[in-house]
Amino acid sequence: MHIQLDYHPRPYQEIIHNDDSRFKVIVLHRRAGKTVYALYQLLKDVMTCKHPKPRGAYVAPLYSQAKRIAWQYIQDFTRAIPGIAYNQAELTVKFPDGRSIILLGADNPDNIRGMYFDSVVLDEFAQMSPRMFSEIIRPALADRKGKATFLGTPMGHNNFYDVYQRAKDMPDWSRYLLKWDDTNILDPEEVEAARKEMSEPEFDQEFGCSWSAAIRGAYYAKEMDQAFVGSVPHDKTLKVITSWDLGMADSTVIWFWQVVGAEIRAIDLMEFQSTGLPDIVAEMDKKPYNYAQHILPHDVRVRELGTGKSREEVLKSLGVKCTIAPNQHVADGINALRNMISRMCFDEDNCRQGIEALRQYRTEFDDKRQVLRQAPLHDWTSHFADAARYFAVTKHKIHENKYDNWNEAVNY
Numbered sequence: 001m002h003i004q005l006d007y008h009p010r011p012y013q014e015i016i017h018n019d020d021s022r023f024k025v026i027v028l029h030r031r032a033g034k035t036v037y038a039l040y041q042l043l044k045d046v047m048t049c050k051h052p053k054p055r056g057a058y059v060a061p062l063y064s065q066a067k068r069i070a071w072q073y074i075q076d077f078t079r080a081i082p083g084i085a086y087n088q089a090e091l092t093v094k095f096p097d098g099r100s101i102i103l104l105g106a107d108n109p110d111n112i113r114g115m116y117f118d119s120v121v122l123d124e125f126a127q128m129s130p131r132m133f134s135e136i137i138r139p140a141l142a143d144r145k146g147k148a149t150f151l152g153t154p155m156g157h158n159n160f161y162d163v164y165q166r167a168k169d170m171p172d173w174s175r176y177l178l179k180w181d182d183t184n185i186l187d188p189e190e191v192e193a194a195r196k197e198m199s200e201p202e203f204d205q206e207f208g209c210s211w212s213a214a215i216r217g218a219y220y221a222k223e224m225d226q227a228f229v230g231s232v233p234h235d236k237t238l239k240v241i242t243s244w245d246l247g248m249a250d251s252t253v254i255w256f257w258q259v260v261g262a263e264i265r266a267i268d269l270m271e272f273q274s275t276g277l278p279d280i281v282a283e284m285d286k287k288p289y290n291y292a293q294h295i296l297p298h299d300v301r302v303r304e305l306g307t308g309k310s311r312e313e314v315l316k317s318l319g320v321k322c323t324i325a326p327n328q329h330v331a332d333g334i335n336a337l338r339n340m341i342s343r344m345c346f347d348e349d350n351c352r353q354g355i356e357a358l359r360q361y362r363t364e365f366d367d368k369r370q371v372l373r374q375a376p377l378h379d380w381t382s383h384f385a386d387a388a389r390y391f392a393v394t395k396h397k398i399h400e401n402k403y404d405n406w407n408e409a410v411n412y
Contacts, residue, residue: 007077012183013037017044021174025150025167027160029180030206034151038121039073041149045119046099051144053098056119059112059137061127061379063105067091069123070103106132107379110274115140119147126152126160127360129380130353131271133163154211156221158356161211180207217362219334219376219385223341224359232347234258234267239292242284243325243391245383246300246311247272252280253383255354256289257391264344264395269351271383277311281318294320295394297386298327325390330376337385337392357384 009017013033016026017040028034039058046056058074060066074093078084083096091103104112106128117140122133137148150163167175180186195203205213215221234240241257252275256268268287272280300312301324307314312322328336346355361381363374376382 007036007040009037009040010183010185012178016176017041019174022145022147022172023150023167023170023174024148025160025164025173025175027152027154027164027175027177027209029178029183029186029209030153031186032178032180032183033185035069035123036073038123038149038151039070039077042101042119042121043074043077045147046095046101049099049118051118053100054118055099055116056101056121057104057112057115057117058101058121058123059104059106059128059132060123061105062107063091063103065124066103066105074101074103109136112136112140116144117141117146118144119149121149121151124152125150125163126155126158127379128159130159130162130356154205154209154213155215156213156359157211158360177209179209215360215362217364217377218359219361219363220338220341220358223338224355226342228345229348229355230345231349232265232267232345234289235260235265236288236290240267240287240289241292241295241391243295243387243394244297245387245390246297247274247383251380251383253354253387254280254284255351255384255387255391256287259395262343264340266344266346266351266354268347269354269384271353277314278318281315281320291321293323295323295325295390297390298324300324323394325394328393330389331374333389333393334376337389340392340395354384354388357381358388361385 010033016024016037026034026037042056042058046054058066058070060069071088071091075086078093081095085094085096086092087094093101106122109129109132113136117137120137120141122128122137125133133148133150140146141148150160152160154161164175164177167173180191191207194207198206199216201210201213202216204210205216235258238258238260241259243255243257245251245253247253252272254270255266256270258265258267268289270280270283272283294315296312296315300315300322301310303310312324315322341358348355357380361384362377364377376385
């Protein structure tokens, strides 16, 4: 399928377009035109694909972002194509010969499982779960040998940084990093004005593509730099405490902790997507751990309309000894965890995704008021951070009541 689109790439965009690597990692400063580049490349890949019914996907961290950022662009690019059809409810563009492009959000991975793709764009990949590519997108490319493009600006040494580093030495991978003074598309006076109005770490991250700049609004980034991350083996002589964040339509996360005096060890972590409690408990029981107790959020006692039972009752019927975390304000819980993290040790392999989540967990920036919002941003990091927070507030309460060990803990 050959259709001329009304698009005139900038010189650096044209260089990347002409790169035929199957996997591209592209780090660009703000306002460099990365989304426009990516959507054109996605259209080009779908239009030139030889497979039957080619399908491309644009994935943003949130579904609402995909709609807000890319939907208008994709319509503008394709409106002149005869027979093109748009489904705004499903954010899908269908070509008359069966080709299609769909816009998706990484916040609902179950909507993506089972699909095939010939080309995928992962925009603002630094804000996605590390498992998004390896577990969801990569298998969807396998049978058709599809392409993938990773886009964004840095957010510390996270999954995007890891992909960028790996791309250097992997066959059929390429990588690009272009700062504001590499592209020369921004007025230098405007850049200097932005530099004066932004903090140095913010400017370095957004315009200088610095991997070492702090994440704006991150709650635990500084504390996580002080925490030990490495090999933290399970001590068979110690009991294990778990803390949960229960999801209904999204993730359930369980941290596995051991406490030795003032030292807190995060030895393991599990995440489940849309999984029933019996299956979760069965997987948890496969672990070689001697459990002391299981910390659950306070809303576990709410009865569900369908069954008339609370999830606490269901868990107790499955043999889970529930300790209910105190119903404290989120800000108090964040402070409790922040004060505890420097004494924590995280197993680098078993807790990799949770470590990254705690580093990235943050509040949003209010563009209109130019301030950080008070409430945390709800994204893939929230479930990991909430489960750790329930542990922190419960341990703090136990310390206040002068219990000597976890076996003396009571429900609150």
